[in-house]
Amino acid sequence: MTSETDHLTVVTHPLVQHKLTLMREEETSTAKFRQLLREISQLLAYEVTRNLEMTSKTIKTPMCEMEAPLLDGKKLALISILRAGNGLLDGILELVPAARVGFVGLYRDEETLQPVQYYFKVPENLEDRLVIAVDPMLATGNSSVAAIDLLKQAGATNIRFLCLLAAPEGVARMKEAHPDVPIITASLDEKLNEQGYIVPGLGDAGDRMFGTK
Ligand SMILES: O=P(O)(O)OC[C@H]1O[C@H](OP(=O)(O)OP(=O)(O)O)[C@H](O)[C@@H]1O
Ligand SMILES: O=c1cc[nH]c(=O)[nH]1
Ligand SMILES: [Mg+2]
Numbered sequence: 001m002t003s004e005t006d007h008l009t010v011v012t013h014p015l016v017q018h019k020l021t022l023m024r025e026e027e028t029s030t031a032k033f034r035q036l037l038r039e040i041s042q043l044l045a046y047e048v049t050r051n052l053e054m055t056s057k058t059i060k061t062p063m064c065e066m067e068a069p070l071l072d073g074k075k076l077a078l079i080s081i082l083r084a085g086n087g088l089l090d091g092i093l094e095l096v097p098a099a100r101v102g103f104v105g106l107y108r109d110e111e112t113l114q115p116v117q118y119y120f121k122v123p124e125n126l127e128d129r130l131v132i133a134v135d136p137m138l139a140t141g142n143s144s145v146a147a148i149d150l151l152k153q154a155g156a157t158n159i160r161f162l163c164l165l166a167a168p169e170g171v172a173r174m175k176e177a178h179p180d181v182p183i184i185t186a187s188l189d190e191k192l193n194e195q196g197y198i199v200p201g202l203g204d205a206g207d208r209m210f211g212t213k
Contacts, residue, residue: 002047007175008166009047009184016043016186020164024202030211034087037136037209040164040186041091048132048162048184049096052076073098077123077156081106081135081147084206088134088162100129104147108139113196115143117150126156136164136205138185139198141173148178164205165189167198 001013022028023036054069076099080089085103093099105119123129131151138144144161151159159181161174166185169192174183189198197203207213 007179007182008171008188009182010188011044011047011184011186013043016040019043020186023164024200026203028208030208033208037087037164038091041088041134042095044088044162044164044184044186045092045095048092048160049076052130071096074100075129076100077102077126077129077131079104079122079131079133079147079151081133081143082119083107084137084209085133085135087205087209088136088164092132092134104133104150106143106147108143108196110195113140113142115146117146120150120154122151122154126151126154129156129158131156131159132162133159134162136209137198137201138163138166138170138174138183139192140167140196141170141177144170144174145177148174148181152178160184165198165201167192 003010003012019036019040023033055072056067056069059068073096076096078089078092078099079102080086082103082105100123102122103119106115106117109116133147161181161183163185165187167189189201191199193199
């Protein structure tokens with residue numbers, strides 16, 4: 001269940017929306033927040049992996065032989081935008097354990113709202129893989145645009161961006177900078193506040209996930 005434009009897909013499935021409500025609530029504990037993010041990541045994975053290329057193999061069921069479809073997980077590169085991206089990464093990796101994994105370390109300077117890079121390590125031959133970049137929050141879009149710039153410099157050509165919440169400002173920025181990168185999200189929220197936080201949002205995803213505040 002989705003609502004789609006050519007650039008943005010909002011996953012409107014009731015299970016996703018229910019779990020997102022629980023995550024947004026201020027009183028939700030760190031442990032519960034992390035568990036919910038893992039569960040939602042698996043539901044969103046269903047949508048973001050739609051249309052993945054399949055191979056096939058001849059198998060024998062108890063009844064007969066058949067040509068059966070298979071995913072080639074190695075063709076998939078999951079890229080976590082640290083830190084908060086790891087909350088989405090873990091759940092998706094459980095579903096596609098053969099996927100290759102990379103990390104882009106970025107944090108947002110609280111004054112300038114510009115991303116500061118501190119790490120970059122991605123699988124080889126990104127040009128041959130479907131690259132799914134994951135970060136729960138798309139706010140100004142500065143971090144995701146920077147991460148995707150780096151992935152393209154590393155050779156990626158087929159990229160999707162998966163997040164939990166998106167602000168209209170971030171979606172517009174991504175569409176301008178990377179119109180070839182579809183965005184899949186659980187919610188398009190209302191706006192950003194003066195500090196660049198998503199409203200109504202859920203607060204700081206990294207802090208809520210790791211209990212750092
Ligand atoms: O769209 P933007 O305005 O760039 O904001 C979104 C970024 O901010 C958060 O990360 P943060 O900088 O808090 O780092 P963290 O994951 O280490 O907490 C979030 O996980 C995104 O990466
Ligand atoms: O609302 C926001 C914006 C950026 N990063 C977050 O974690 N939350
Ligand atoms: Mg944070």
